[in-house]
Amino acid sequence: MTTHATAGPDIYAEFKQDVNMTASELKKWLQTDESKSVGQDSGDGTSIGHHSGERIIEILGKKKADLTAEDEEHMHKVHSYISRHRAQGPHDKKDVETSRWRYSLMNWGHDPLKSH
Template identity: 60%
Template structure:
């Protein structure tokens, strides 16, 4: 495996900041009806965010030295999604909203 670049180190830090849920917490969330009720569906019927959540769990559980360029690309995608979505926070109580549920599929609980 090639040595990780400074960009990869920055990506790792940004990813760890954006993903504030533990792997087991994400897995439990992904099993919920609320998790499955949100997001744009891909060809197989699973939403893009739901699929991303499963990939996030894999990345979090992997040894950092084993992460691939594809893993780092996905981490950058997660960071971008979380930052964009947080900027669209609706007013009021967001506890039981599709906005929060979508973020949680991507490993971030804003509550």
């Protein structure tokens, strides 16, 4: 079912603010061993975050007017995950660049070391 999203611009704006990686950056990242090394298995050998990253690439490729209710639902999920995970912070503050915390966030389209 592909219905157009009907909610206001809030989730779209939040999603655009949270996802600070471009579609091409995210696609390249998802192909790395580091990307594949983190996250909870979704049941098919690929992490939930990795699947989310693939879905984010699809959403980034659409115009706002073409977003579906399913897209909007995923955008909510992305916003919730990034907000929650960023608040937790990395376990080891000195190795943020190579932390599982950062890698996991990057699977969801957010690089905490990248300025907006």
